[in-house]
Amino acid sequence: MQKNSWSANQHQSVRNTIRNRRTLKVLGDTNHPLEISPEICDTNRPLVLQAIADAGCAPFHYDRNHQSIAEPWRFHLLWHEQCRKIAANFFEWFDGDIKPNTKLPAMLSASGALIIVNWLPQEGLAKSEKSTLINEEHLAATAAAVQNLLLLLTAHGMGTYWSSGGQFRSEAMYNRMGISPVERLLAAVFVEFPETMNLDMERLPGKQRKNRTSVEKWLNVVEIE
């Protein structure tokens, strides 16, 4: 009895976390970037680090065995100060290689952290059905780790946004961050700390949010003839 009610609560909290997760694009003022206090940073940083470690409990099918590491993903973490540094130098560093309406500098001016999640395509395999499948599964495993991360941060009351990364995919940015070119960027996750969520900044929802449909539209309950 005790066990059942505990697991019902646990189930409900997982459901709530999944349903509460939503894209929150927070746009700071590039001329007056947000300055998050050391106290707020100190409170949130261990939580983000723990969320990254827990996100790495995602399933993965194949031993990627890159640098003797089995997981097919790599995480790169930029704290608030680093985000601000990139925001301040963005147009100088990425001159000529920028989408005219890029929101990256504004988002970097507001975020508590940015987590780049990369996956590692298999090297040295001739292109074949098998190698495509292995790579799809490395990518799928990394996406599972990203979703874990979003949910864990959501459960801490943090705002999250999974971005495709824009300039963060570029060679110039890889060089700045010291990332190996064998890694492919899957997600640039912007994180807003709970303590800054009541500040007056523009916040945009995900573009597809309103296009969601109900489960009957995309579930096929199979009956074999």
Ligand SMILES: Cc1cc2nc3c(=O)[nH]c(=O)nc-3n(C[C@H](O)[C@H](O)[C@H](O)COP(=O)(O)O)c2cc1C
């Ligand atoms: C692989 C992936 C890449 C994404 N890249 C972007 C992006 O570059 N720009 C963007 O506005 N949203 C991006 N999103 C977020 C989606 O727009 C968002 O999830 C969608 O609009 C649904 O909104 P929700 O997350 O609030 O449910 C990405 C999501 C995924 C899964």
